[in-house]
Amino acid sequence: MSLIADDTLYQVLSPTGEVVGSVPAIAPAGHLNLYRWMVFGRVFSDRMTALQRQGRMGTFAEVKGQEAACVGLAARLTEEDWLMGSYRESLAYMVKGVPLAAQLKHWGGYIPDNYPFEARCLPFQIVLATQVLHAVGIAHAIKYKGEPHVAVVGIGDGATSEGDFNEALNAAAVFELPVIFVVQNNGWAISVPRHAQTRVDSFVRRAAGFAVPGLRVDGNDILAMIGAMDTALDRARSGGGPTLIEAETYRMGAHTTADDPTRYRPPEDLELWGRRDPIIRYRKFLMDRQLLTDLEDEQLQDDVTAEFEAAVAEFEALPPQDVAQHFDLILGNPPPQLARQKAQILNEQ
Numbered sequence: 001m002s003l004i005a006d007d008t009l010y011q012v013l014s015p016t017g018e019v020v021g022s023v024p025a026i027a028p029a030g031h032l033n034l035y036r037w038m039v040f041g042r043v044f045s046d047r048m049t050a051l052q053r054q055g056r057m058g059t060f061a062e063v064k065g066q067e068a069a070c071v072g073l074a075a076r077l078t079e080e081d082w083l084m085g086s087y088r089e090s091l092a093y094m095v096k097g098v099p100l101a102a103q104l105k106h107w108g109g110y111i112p113d114n115y116p117f118e119a120r121c122l123p124f125q126i127v128l129a130t131q132v133l134h135a136v137g138i139a140h141a142i143k144y145k146g147e148p149h150v151a152v153v154g155i156g157d158g159a160t161s162e163g164d165f166n167e168a169l170n171a172a173a174v175f176e177l178p179v180i181f182v183v184q185n186n187g188w189a190i191s192v193p194r195h196a197q198t199r200v201d202s203f204v205r206r207a208a209g210f211a212v213p214g215l216r217v218d219g220n221d222i223l224a225m226i227g228a229m230d231t232a233l234d235r236a237r238s239g240g241g242p243t244l245i246e247a248e249t250y251r252m253g254a255h256t257t258a259d260d261p262t263r264y265r266p267p268e269d270l271e272l273w274g275r276r277d278p279i280i281r282y283r284k285f286l287m288d289r290q291l292l293t294d295l296e297d298e299q300l301q302d303d304v305t306a307e308f309e310a311a312v313a314e315f316e317a318l319p320p321q322d323v324a325q326h327f328d329l330i331l332g333n334p335p336p337q338l339a340r341q342k343a344q345i346l347n348e349q
């Protein structure tokens with residue numbers, strides 16, 4: 001595969017799991033690890049949504065449907081590489097080394113004070129596109145220090161309309177920084193469809209305007225994601241500068257648990273993308289190659305569910321969050337309105 005400036009879709013597995021491109025070099029254990037993360041991501045997304053509905057979790061942004069893109073963008077990074085993302089990259093963060101316990105705290109309204117530095121992930125951003133500036137800043141530092149590391153940043157299709165995204169791409173190109181922008185194009189920015197976001201056909205075309213090479217990838221194809229990341233990582237590590245990867249995927253769930261997509265999404269779209277499910281196609285590939293049996297698959301589902309439930313039990317045993325800390329950790333000298341809000345919330349407890 002070479003870096004392309006057009007928008008040919010790069011695929012290794014067809015939606016029905018047939019091999020249609022060159023399979024990246026991955027050991028059998030590596031394949032199973034990727035698959036395990038994807039299955040874990042589905043369980044994580046479905047269970048977090050259910051917990052929120054039961055009043056046991058805060059507002060949550062689903063990962064369902066985007067497991068290959070999330071796992072693929074993180075899986076080939078070394079410990080020293082950095083990963084920045086939005087609320088949609090929670091699974092990618094766990095692949096990079098952020099513990100599930102930290103995710104539960106973050107989504108559960110606690111101060112996420114258990115992000116280990118060694119994971120090299122900044123807390124995920126809610127304010128759209130801010131993380132791309134952080135990634136470019138970190139990539140600048142990496143280059144300045146002459147380190148062989150890379151900064152990777154995930155961003156949604158809608159967030160590419162932010163000025164920050166465009167400024168970041170330009171700076172990355174001008175300074176030839178070791179940064180990879182992964183646009184998770186999941187079709188929607190809440191209720192705004194992708195076609196209402198930009199007049200260009202694909203996001204790699206926006207990269208071309210900044211002279212940043214782009215790869216348009218089937219984001220529901222884990223092997224294509226891995227192949228694309230390998231190409232972009234090699235390029236960044238060898239001083240070749242930034243790359244933009246557009247991962248074409250689909251948000252099968254709601255935007256967040258605060259959203260109702262039945263009000264704006266045609267049901268036939270969900271049916272279409274259901275047939276392109278990233279987990280089903282990778283499972284078929286693994287079974288065709290005798291890397292996975294039905295029995296092992298069932299066992300794996302049970303294992304990841306048990307892992308999730310054990311972490312939830314620990315999370316639910318935590319003492320309640322001291323709400324005052326949410327205010328105290330932000331500003332040393334809070335303005336009067338924040339001081340008032342803090343007093344009010346403490347009063348209401």
Ligand SMILES: Cc1ncc(C[n+]2csc(CCOP(=O)(O)OP(=O)(O)O)c2C)c(N)n1
Pocket residue numbers: 088126127128155156157158159160184186188189190251255
């Ligand atoms: C600067 C900013 N503007 C608006 C919002 C409100 N908002 C939250 S998510 C979202 C849609 C983002 O869509 P996209 O970038 O495609 O990411 P996705 O949620 O689809 O992963 C919007 C408008 C925000 N968080 N930050």
Ligand SMILES: [Mg+2]
Pocket residue numbers: 156157158184185186187188189190
């Ligand atoms: Mg989106």
